[in-house]
Amino acid sequence: MNATPKPTNGSWSPSLVAFFCNWCTYTAADLAGVSRMKYAPNIRTIRLMCSGRVDPQFILDAFSKGADGVLIGGCHPNDCHYAEGNYKCLRRFRLIKRMVADLGIEEQRLRLEWISAAEGEKVKTVVNEMVDQLKALGPLGIPKQFAEWDAEMTRLEHAAQTSQSAESEVAHA
Amino acid sequence: MPKPKIGIYWCASCGGCEEAVVDLAEDILGVVEKVDIMFWPCAMDFKKADVEAMPDKSLVATLLNGAIRSSEQEEMAHMLRRKSKYMIAYGSCACTGGIPALANQFPREQILRYVYEESPTTVNEAKTRPQLKFAEAGREVTLPELRNVVRSLDQVVDVDYYIPGCPPTPKITKAAIGALLEGRMPPKGSVLSPDVALCEECSRRDSKPTNVAFTEFKRTHQKHLDPQLCFLAQGVICMGAATRQGCGAQCPSGNMPCTGCFGGTDRVKDQGAKALSSFCANIAAKEADEIDQTLKGIPDPVGTFYRYGLAKSLLRRKAGLPMSNGK
Ligand code: SF4
Ligand code: SF4
Numbered sequence A: 001m002n003a004t005p006k007p008t009n010g011s012w013s014p015s016l017v018a019f020f021c022n023w024c025t026y027t028a029a030d031l032a033g034v035s036r037m038k039y040a041p042n043i044r045t046i047r048l049m050c051s052g053r054v055d056p057q058f059i060l061d062a063f064s065k066g067a068d069g070v071l072i073g074g075c076h077p078n079d080c081h082y083a084e085g086n087y088k089c090l091r092r093f094r095l096i097k098r099m100v101a102d103l104g105i106e107e108q109r110l111r112l113e114w115i116s117a118a119e120g121e122k123v124k125t126v127v128n129e130m131v132d133q134l135k136a137l138g139p140l141g142i143p144k145q146f147a148e149w150d151a152e153m154t155r156l157e158h159a160a161q162t163s164q165s166a167e168s169e170v171a172h173a
Numbered sequence B: 001m002p003k004p005k006i007g008i009y010w011c012a013s014c015g016g017c018e019e020a021v022v023d024l025a026e027d028i029l030g031v032v033e034k035v036d037i038m039f040w041p042c043a044m045d046f047k048k049a050d051v052e053a054m055p056d057k058s059l060v061a062t063l064l065n066g067a068i069r070s071s072e073q074e075e076m077a078h079m080l081r082r083k084s085k086y087m088i089a090y091g092s093c094a095c096t097g098g099i100p101a102l103a104n105q106f107p108r109e110q111i112l113r114y115v116y117e118e119s120p121t122t123v124n125e126a127k128t129r130p131q132l133k134f135a136e137a138g139r140e141v142t143l144p145e146l147r148n149v150v151r152s153l154d155q156v157v158d159v160d161y162y163i164p165g166c167p168p169t170p171k172i173t174k175a176a177i178g179a180l181l182e183g184r185m186p187p188k189g190s191v192l193s194p195d196v197a198l199c200e201e202c203s204r205r206d207s208k209p210t211n212v213a214f215t216e217f218k219r220t221h222q223k224h225l226d227p228q229l230c231f232l233a234q235g236v237i238c239m240g241a242a243t244r245q246g247c248g249a250q251c252p253s254g255n256m257p258c259t260g261c262f263g264g265t266d267r268v269k270d271q272g273a274k275a276l277s278s279f280c281a282n283i284a285a286k287e288a289d290e291i292d293q294t295l296k297g298i299p300d301p302v303g304t305f306y307r308y309g310l311a312k313s314l315l316r317r318k319a320g321l322p323m324s325n326g327k
């Protein structure tokens, strides 16, 4: 998975990765599409069978591969097809949100919404709202940061190699 | 036949892994009989120049402990990699960053300022900091540079095997050295510890609840710990289910929950996220407010779930920290 959007004529546009439950939000997004509602094209949707399937590893993976935001959509409380999946999702969400904030990722970059199959309009509102927020926040750019961190190593590796001969002279002295 | 040559080296480590080698006790004599230790600065007098003089690949293996955090450690890792047939990451810090990698939550400047100026035990009115270069009487001396980022060994050089643990136990160390000497090495990249969760070898396993519904989390100093009951049944975070076995469940045997030092099993990409996932899923509450109330018992999720593995986690380091350049 590579979530980095292609820059359209040089300007940055946020990449939003969405994990949508098959039974509700995914269907709602479909409905929004069929009803020709306009929402931001920045979203890359991944369909899962239940919001309870959203492994926190997926969220971190999405950020680490270039997502600027992650949106999770599940069935309303009491409506989950598998009875408890959305509660599990909510509990994980409450802590992972705090944890990614501790790791420097702004709270608005991660969002959970309950959206039933009939709520195409809500998909539109939530996606547009989130894309606007991400635009205001600017790029998260984790892959770029990885590259910068790695560059520290190669840069200093050269430094270490050039000073090596001088140091070994000292060692023999 | 000449004895196989090995090296033992330390980088950003507390010395516990060196101690673990010594902990082989009388078994170390058996090891010493079978190998020539060519480089072990902690225990014997060797210089960097001795390593430089060795032909490439002349060591069968180097056991390197500690994370990689300075220019010198990086240089030594590269050099020992060249000189060794097998590079073995020994201990949590070399394998996944270990405790030192928790520094990946802070900018380097903040760390240096705290250590050299602000810590309660520091008296340094002149605010002197170590300099990379210092010239006196016509001679220049140098110090290694502290990196912005703490790294696991395999983020710096190619690693053949991993021996996990903080520190690794004598049992898995002996097994690894035995396999090495007899040429029974598993596929490259293997972690030399069973790929099964710790709970399997824990004596408290029978009391592990099948259906936990956490209403609160207690930290170890907030509770009188039952010496037999699974920690999960006591509302205490135990990383056993998200951690690879091999230590013989020594922490639970000593009445402390597992903190995850052996790392995750092979199919886990991110030990912390996996642990968080299972603890949270099993909270009793269904409403955000009540869930948050329960989660108050985990005030520091990064320190709890990535205690030994932040460097190798999916995010590696806090996002947006500055990268300062030079001294
Ligand atoms: S959770 Fe901890 S105490 Fe319980 S069985 Fe697993 S390792 Fe043992
Ligand atoms: S019980 Fe956990 S923390 Fe303790 S030594 Fe074993 S793996 Fe490490």
Ligand code: FES
Residues within 6 Å of the ligand: A021, A022, A023, A024, A049, A050, A051, A052, A074, A075, A079, A080, A081, A082, A083, A085, A086
């Ligand atoms: S089936 Fe939709 S959240 Fe579980």
